[in-house]
Amino acid sequence: MTKDGTAWVNxxxxxxxxxxxxxxxxxxxxxxxxxxxxxxxxxPSGKATTFNYINHKSGHIASVVFLSDKLSWNPYSVAGVAAxxxxxxxxxxxxxxxERKPGxxxxxxxxQSIVDEIMTxxxxxxxxxxxxxxxxxxxx
Numbered sequence: 001m002t003k004d005g006t007a008w009v010n011x012x013x014x015x016x017x018x019x020x021x022x023x024x025x026x027x028x029x030x031x032x033x034x035x036x037x038x039x040x041x042x043x044p045s046g047k048a049t050t051f052n053y054i055n056h057k058s059g060h061i062a063s064v065v066f067l068s069d070k071l072s073w074n075p076y077s078v079a080g081v082a083a084x085x086x087x088x089x090x091x092x093x094x095x096x097x098x099e100r101k102p103g104x105x106x107x108x109x110x111x112q113s114i115v116d117e118i119m120t121x122x123x124x125x126x127x128x129x130x131x132x133x134x135x136x137x138x139x140x
């Protein structure tokens with residue numbers, strides 16, 4: 001899944017590649033790989049999480065999810081951020097292919113797949129950041 005610390009996912013059904021990174025060096029490597037000009041490189045603005053859309057030289061899009069070290073590692077926050085950024089990826093894909101009314105089920109499965117990739121990346125790359133969540137006992 002990871003290459004040089006970056007998770008690359010090829011969505012063969014769609015003209016899209018997804019990259020997930022969590023540091024500036026890996027983000028720079030993505031830009032180099034995609035042959036992105038210096039003036040077109042948008043640095044993360046210090047936000048907890050940043051989404052970048054880049055035209056890939058193949059005509060496909062490369063959606064890059066950048067997870068800053070400022071991200072709150074509370075499991076609920078991580079899940080929320082993953083869903084939020086995944087939705088940006090889905091929206092940009094639909095825009096790229098000119099899809100104005102995607103099927104609800106197709107959109108839901110694509111969103112779920114992207115959230116799964118982001119969460120898997122976090123779990124594999126940052127296993128020490130797992131936190132136990134206090135849950136209430138089920139009502140008997």
